[in-house]
Amino acid sequence: GIQVEQSPPDLILQEGANSTLRCNFSDSVNNLQWFHQNPWGQLINLFYIPSGTKQNGRLSATTVATERYSLLYISSSQTTDSGVYFCAVIYGQNFVFGPGTRLSVLP
Amino acid sequence: DTEVTQTPKHLVMGMTNKKSLKCEQHMGHRAMYWYKQKAKKPPELMFVYSYEKLSINESVPSRFSPECPNSSLLNLHLHALQPEDSALYLCASSSRFSGRIDTQYFGPGTRLTVL
Numbered sequence: 001g002i003q004v005e006q007s008p009p010d011l012i013l014q015e016g017a018n019s020t021l022r023c024n025f026s027d028s029v030n031n032l033q034w035f036h037q038n039p040w041g042q043l044i045n046l047f048y049i050p051s052g053t054k055q056n057g058r059l060s061a062t063t064v065a066t067e068r069y070s071l072l073y074i075s076s077s078q079t080t081d082s083g084v085y086f087c088a089v090i091y092g093q094n095f096v097f098g099p100g101t102r103l104s105v106l107p
Numbered sequence: 108d109t110e111v112t113q114t115p116k117h118l119v120m121g122m123t124n125k126k127s128l129k130c131e132q133h134m135g136h137r138a139m140y141w142y143k144q145k146a147k148k149p150p151e152l153m154f155v156y157s158y159e160k161l162s163i164n165e166s167v168p169s170r171f172s173p174e175c176p177n178s179s180l181l182n183l184h185l186h187a188l189q190p191e192d193s194a195l196y197l198c199a200s201s202s203r204f205s206g207r208i209d210t211q212y213f214g215p216g217t218r219l220t221v222l
Binding site (some may be wrong): 019033035040041042043044045048086089093094097098099100 | 213
């Protein structure tokens, strides 16, 4: 089956810093989503991005499908950005999550 | 409105109990999903319903029994669970599932503890 990797596994930032999260996948995929899971467990849909670049406020994402990776950029981080960031790929009829990047933003 | 609701938020049950988890969406989505998430792990797909019919069952034990009574509702019936079934159970919906999964929207989850 497909392998989905995320890096780094853990990230600690000072408020106001920028960061880049990476998602690599081992095979061609139909699509890719980025999620933020807050400390209460809610999964929030950030981007649905099969290819190209999208931006939403302080967040942006880029997927290069031909090279099998996606990047999530967080600028001017805030404490409310803390939580786990998952990428998930749509592979055939399966929806496979990566292991996540745990982000802590310190005040 | 991109809201998926789940009840209850928390559930504690014994191994001989029967309980149900409920999920509801009013976005007109025709695909609904159940996921299980253990602590510090990503969610794992359990079931997919498309147009109220079960499309995918990821080899889930029969003590978990899904039901989709109509296009807005999804239930997960629980019976004779084991302590290792304790987890966060997430429901999601998407506009369609026609052989591939579309953008998914998740509910807040039910945190289940089996004693």
